[in-house]
Amino acid sequence: MGKEFLGEFEELVLTMVAALQEDAYGAAITEEIESRLKRDVNLSAVHVTLYRLEDKGYVKSKLGGETKERGGRRKRIYTVTNSGMATLRAMKEARVDLWKLIPQLKFV
Amino acid sequence: MEKPEYPGWILWVLQRACPPQLLEEIEGDLLQRFKRDSNKFGVKKARWRFVVYGLSFLRPGILLRNKFSFQIISLSMIINYISIAFRNFNRQRVYTLLNIIGLALGMTASTLIFQYVKYESSFDKFHSRANDIYRIQYNGWQNGQLNFESAVAVPAAPAALKNNFPEVEAFTRFLPIGGVISYDAPGEDPIVFREDRMQFADTSLFEVFDFRLLKGNERTCLKGVNKIIISENVASKYFGTGDPIGKQLTLHRGDASVFEVTGVFANVPENSHIKFDFLVSYETINAWTENESETSWNWYDFYSFVLLKPGTDVNSLQAKWDAYLAKTRAEEWNKQNRRQEFILRPLTDIHLYSNLLYETSPQDLRDGDAVYAVSVIAVFILLIAWINYINLATARSFKRANEVGVRKVVGAAKGQLIGQFLTESLLLNISAAIVALLMVRLLWTPFCDLTGWQIPLDYMLAGEFWLMVSLLFVMGALLSGFYPAVVLSSFKPVVVLKGKLIKSSAGNYLRKSLVVFQFAASVFLISGSLIVYDQLEYMKNKDLGIDINEMIVIEGPSITDSLYASKYKSFKTEVLRIPGVKGITASTSIPGEENYWTTGLQRINGGPEGANVVTTMGMDYDYVPQFNIAIKAGRNFSESFNDEKSILINEALSKELEFANPEQAIGQMVRHGRDTVQVVGVLANYHQMSLRAKVIPHAYRLRTASSYFSVKIETNDYKGVIARLEVPWQSFFPGNPLDYFFLDQFFNKQYDRDNRFSQVFTIFTVLAIIIASMGLVGLASFMAIQRTREIGIRKVLGSSVSNVILLLSKGFMQPVAVAILLAMPLCWWLMSQWLHSFPYHTDVNPMVFLISGVLVTLIAFVSVTSQTLKAAFTKPAETLKYE
Numbered sequence A: 001m002g003k004e005f006l007g008e009f010e011e012l013v014l015t016m017v018a019a020l021q022e023d024a025y026g027a028a029i030t031e032e033i034e035s036r037l038k039r040d041v042n043l044s045a046v047h048v049t050l051y052r053l054e055d056k057g058y059v060k061s062k063l064g065g066e067t068k069e070r071g072g073r074r075k076r077i078y079t080v081t082n083s084g085m086a087t088l089r090a091m092k093e094a095r096v097d098l099w100k101l102i103p104q105l106k107f108v
Numbered sequence B: 001m002e003k004p005e006y007p008g009w010i011l012w013v014l015q016r017a018c019p020p021q022l023l024e025e026i027e028g029d030l031l032q033r034f035k036r037d038s039n040k041f042g043v044k045k046a047r048w049r050f051v052v053y054g055l056s057f058l059r060p061g062i063l064l065r066n067k068f069s070f071q072i073i074s075l076s077m078i079i080n081y082i083s084i085a086f087r088n089f090n091r092q093r094v095y096t097l098l099n100i101i102g103l104a105l106g107m108t109a110s111t112l113i114f115q116y117v118k119y120e121s122s123f124d125k126f127h128s129r130a131n132d133i134y135r136i137q138y139n140g141w142q143n144g145q146l147n148f149e150s151a152v153a154v155p156a157a158p159a160a161l162k163n164n165f166p167e168v169e170a171f172t173r174f175l176p177i178g179g180v181i182s183y184d185a186p187g188e189d190p191i192v193f194r195e196d197r198m199q200f201a202d203t204s205l206f207e208v209f210d211f212r213l214l215k216g217n218e219r220t221c222l223k224g225v226n227k228i229i230i231s232e233n234v235a236s237k238y239f240g241t242g243d244p245i246g247k248q249l250t251l252h253r254g255d256a257s258v259f260e261v262t263g264v265f266a267n268v269p270e271n272s273h274i275k276f277d278f279l280v281s282y283e284t285i286n287a288w289t290e291n292e293s294e295t296s297w298n299w300y301d302f303y304s305f306v307l308l309k310p311g312t313d314v315n316s317l318q319a320k321w322d323a324y325l326a327k328t329r330a331e332e333w334n335k336q337n338r339r340q341e342f343i344l345r346p347l348t349d350i351h352l353y354s355n356l357l358y359e360t361s362p363q364d365l366r367d368g369d370a371v372y373a374v375s376v377i378a379v380f381i382l383l384i385a386w387i388n389y390i391n392l393a394t395a396r397s398f399k400r401a402n403e404v405g406v407r408k409v410v411g412a413a414k415g416q417l418i419g420q421f422l423t424e425s426l427l428l429n430i431s432a433a434i435v436a437l438l439m440v441r442l443l444w445t446p447f448c449d450l451t452g453w454q455i456p457l458d459y460m461l462a463g464e465f466w467l468m469v470s471l472l473f474v475m476g477a478l479l480s481g482f483y484p485a486v487v488l489s490s491f492k493p494v495v496v497l498k499g500k501l502i503k504s505s506a507g508n509y510l511r512k513s514l515v516v517f518q519f520a521a522s523v524f525l526i527s528g529s530l531i532v533y534d535q536l537e538y539m540k541n542k543d544l545g546i547d548i549n550e551m552i553v554i555e556g557p558s559i560t561d562s563l564y565a566s567k568y569k570s571f572k573t574e575v576l577r578i579p580g581v582k583g584i585t586a587s588t589s590i591p592g593e594e595n596y597w598t599t600g601l602q603r604i605n606g607g608p609e610g611a612n613v614v615t616t617m618g619m620d621y622d623y624v625p626q627f628n629i630a631i632k633a634g635r636n637f638s639e640s641f642n643d644e645k646s647i648l649i650n651e652a653l654s655k656e657l658e659f660a661n662p663e664q665a666i667g668q669m670v671r672h673g674r675d676t677v678q679v680v681g682v683l684a685n686y687h688q689m690s691l692r693a694k695v696i697p698h699a700y701r702l703r704t705a706s707s708y709f710s711v712k713i714e715t716n717d718y719k720g721v722i723a724r725l726e727v728p729w730q731s732f733f734p735g736n737p738l739d740y741f742f743l744d745q746f747f748n749k750q751y752d753r754d755n756r757f758s759q760v761f762t763i764f765t766v767l768a769i770i771i772a773s774m775g776l777v778g779l780a781s782f783m784a785i786q787r788t789r790e791i792g793i794r795k796v797l798g799s800s801v802s803n804v805i806l807l808l809s810k811g812f813m814q815p816v817a818v819a820i821l822l823a824m825p826l827c828w829w830l831m832s833q834w835l836h837s838f839p840y841h842t843d844v845n846p847m848v849f850l851i852s853g854v855l856v857t858l859i860a861f862v863s864v865t866s867q868t869l870k871a872a873f874t875k876p877a878e879t880l881k882y883e
Helices: A008-023 A026-037 A043-056 A082-101 B008-017 B020-041 B043-055 B060-091 B093-120 B156-164 B232-239 B282-288 B314-336 B347-353 B368-410 B414-451 B457-461 B463-489 B493-497 B505-541 B564-576 B651-656 B718-732 B743-786 B788-796 B801-835 B846-873 B876-880
Strands: A059-066 A074-080 B133-142 B145-150 B168-183 B191-201 B213-215 B227-231 B248-253 B255-265 B278-281 B303-308 B338-346 B551-555 B581-587 B598-603 B612-619 B631-634 B646-650 B669-672 B675-683 B698-702 B708-713 B740-742
Touching: A008 A026, A008 A043, A008 A074, A008 A082, A026 A043, A026 A074, A026 B020, A043 A059, A043 A074, A043 B020, A043 B060, A059 B020, A074 A082, A074 B020, B008 B020, B008 B043, B020 B043, B020 B060, B060 B093, B060 B414, B093 B368, B093 B414, B093 B457, B093 B463, B093 B743, B133 B156, B133 B347, B133 B612, B145 B612, B156 B168, B156 B303, B156 B314, B168 B232, B168 B282, B191 B232, B191 B282, B227 B232, B232 B255, B278 B282, B314 B338, B338 B347, B347 B368, B368 B414, B368 B463, B368 B493, B368 B505, B368 B743, B414 B457, B414 B463, B414 B743, B457 B463, B505 B743, B505 B801, B505 B846, B551 B718, B551 B743, B564 B581, B564 B718, B581 B612, B612 B651, B646 B651, B651 B675, B651 B698, B708 B718, B718 B740, B740 B743, B743 B788, B743 B801, B743 B846, B788 B801, B788 B846, B788 B876, B801 B846
Parallel strands: B191 B278, B227 B255, B612 B698, B646 B675
Antiparallel strands: A059 A074, B133 B145, B133 B303, B133 B338, B168 B191, B168 B248, B168 B303, B213 B255, B227 B278, B248 B255, B551 B708, B551 B740, B581 B708, B598 B612, B598 B669, B631 B675, B646 B698, B669 B675
């Protein structure tokens, strides 16, 4: 893990981008985190994190379709880049390795 | 269209704050979220969340992206602006220099003046509750007429105010005294000084004011009899580095009183209207006067201050207080047919707007109007400097017309051109501001010395100072830069590139009217300063009715004994033997010193009802002849009569006592205080004080030994006389310092403030005219260059040099003439108003306008011809050879 380090929230957002595929944009990611993790998330925090991830090259973005509920404004759809995917995977593996260090619970 | 449910202003804010490339998605996400929230929580809560979410986008993570991209776009443009500006400056060094010097002079002058105004208006504001502190002004009415308005009140008044009105939190009083203070250190020579910054003061002093006590206890240091607290300066003067607390100081005034030092206070700030080095406990004066200094309603020598509760309505308190006085004091008043008013005056107005009888240090007070008049001058100078820039820039515009045309053709937007020209004015103003700052720093001390303004140098360190300088600079850059920028950028490329001469008559008119303004201001300032000077000379040279020249005044001894009178007599005999001494006379006061001795005076038979409060002076037999005061009727005090029960009055008093003429007064009996005395002589009115004050009714009693000895000398060797005075002085009045001064100098000190005002006026007048003529030089030289070819052709066709000069100068002399005509009536009117504020004044001398008119014309003509001459003498062959 000598490379870039990802913060907890960054990792969360990056995972969401990967999970949501074609539907990964600010508001959707926020809603998804809120409904799945039952945790209150600030919209602007998600945006800032997405921009930061883009700066680091973990995601890329393009402008997508507009909808009426958005007042005619387009979405910015994010997709994970290869390096983003690699980092995500590396982090997951590192975590699994760490999990293995915990002594197995044995039912007596 | 339906009004959106979400608060639209959030989007407005975001549009301005967010980077454009991110804006759309942010807005979209916000709106989408709003829809969802309003379904989930209802519209009201959704709106609230919309605001919170929206504002939380104003975070560095978003805003900084903004700035970064913004800089990339305009930084190169700004660099370009700057480099072009420098090229232009370099190409036209003379104009650039003229502009920078003019602007810098203007900024320097106005910065200094504004600092001065700030200082003068800072007086007494260092007290944390300055706005709740009021001084009691005492108005005395006699027979229905206002007799005097005094800064000192009676001691019972503030106490009554405090005891009857809950709005009053505290009161405190000062009673000035003076005398010789000595410290008799055991085993050393006593340390002796004459001190006059001394007051009796109430314990409540520290409740009302913020004077800082460094040693001792605020509540107790002025409690009890014979306690004294001293300033830091005094502490080191008498005690060096030793601890003054508990030491004893002796005050000599007739008899000696010993005070115990119970506290040391921080030196009274320079911007306090009341200044003191010693404060003696109030109980001391109560003990000396059998409590009269607590209860008297007649003895008015007390500076009285009250502290009101915050938010008190002073007017309604004043009304209640007036009613209270009318009720409780009526009986007393009616006995003497008089009335007393005690008016609450704001502490912070004293320094600039108070001019009452018996002010604590009248020479330090300022005339608020004069102070603000000086700031008007500052604004004038600034305007003149800015106008220079505008005029020079628009005049040069012809030269840059091509540049503008080409730029526009290549695609420059108007905004960019304005940016270019504003950058130039910004750069010029920055350079001027830097030069100005240097000059302000260098000139600060000499300037203060010259004008007598005491502006503390640490003002330069205050944030306010820098704010002001930057404000001046930004205002200058925008005000002077904006108009030329708009004019220059509005040239039409088609017209200018065809090479047509742009004749903008509007611009020409504007330039001319600005020149009119500059020179009108100059004429105004010149005439004004001449009139101020005139009035000063008038005051200094007017016959005072009294001869104060060649007079040395010795302050009478404070350490005396019962034999004082006879000792003075022997001293006098000794002094008269000194060669060069023509006479010596003793008096309780001298010309130029306000007379504090006031006593009720009333005719026994006839005359006005009730007693007049009359200023009185004690003097010996020789005062009238030595000061050369004319006697209108009767005689002077004389040793051949017993004049203990005699009185002299001046003409003004004779009139006030309703004598038909001075002769009638002679032999009449009057009650003067507790004495019944006979009027033996009427003196001509003379000026006890400067000509700023009217001659007031005055009475004179015989006192053979008193506080001032005036020695008339008839020699230039005054040093020798003083040296010879030492010997009898020390033998008759041992222990007293021999303090002396020259009476004419002392008297003319009253005009210090006026002299300084006149000097300031003159300095800034000169500055204004220098800046204005610099502008004219610039304009003229530019015009001369513009018309080089025309002049060449004219000369070829037979024009003479003088014709050409006339032709070139005419355009400049017209506005100057208009300026003179405009400024004169205005100045006449304003300065007449000013003159009428003096009881004795000259009239506006028409010569003043002639002088200033001719002077300004001359200056303008010299500035213009200095430039046109060169053009007129240039050989046509040289100018036309390129055609």
